Amino acid sequence: MMANKMYKDIGYAKVDTSRQLRKGYLETIYCEGKEPEEILGIFKVFYSNKNNVLLTRVKHFQYEFLKKHFKDIEYNKKARTITMIQNKIEKKGEIAICTAGTSDIGVAEEAFVTAEFFGSNVKKYYDVGIAGIHRLLDKIEEIKKANIIIAIAGMEGALPSVIAGLVDIPVIAVPTSVGYGTSFRGISALMTMLNSCAEGITVVNIDNGFGAGYSANQINRKITGA
16 A cells, blocks of 8 residues: 555556655656657646656657647757646756757757756856867856856767866766767767766766756755755
């Protein structure tokens, strides 16, 4: 009986309705590989409980289907996210999100939506890669004001190392699958970040903007005492 109170069984999914009690934040709906009707069923559980809802890796046809049922959802095409806000979000502190290039913005937007959804203020510093390092140096004093930095890069993945060598705050590095053949769909960037000699870097998986945004938010909220 106790287990039944901790999740809702809707047949094809057991929706974790107690995650907020354990972790402070609700379950996020990961939409990759799900039929629109399946997403709708899970969505309805959270919606009926008057929860805010975050969906990630949303394809456009999935969004179009949900929009027919819920007019107030917000779709971020770049981030591939949907949000439904039923309760006001109080945002704390500051996270800086930096990308090496504009091709990394999709992953950055996923991190941005996630961090804001869970309660952090976020500032964006896009296209500040080391191929034109003056762009980064021009913004570094602003970036340093954040409680934590998310640094996102494909190709050789050097941006997080450079940033971490210039600041005294934690850096979450996100490799992206952007790059030519020997980037190996993000493996090269991942290896660079894992092997960085700059202290204070934590690395998440390739293209994992959600993981970076979630972790950065947890750290930021702890710093601000939220």
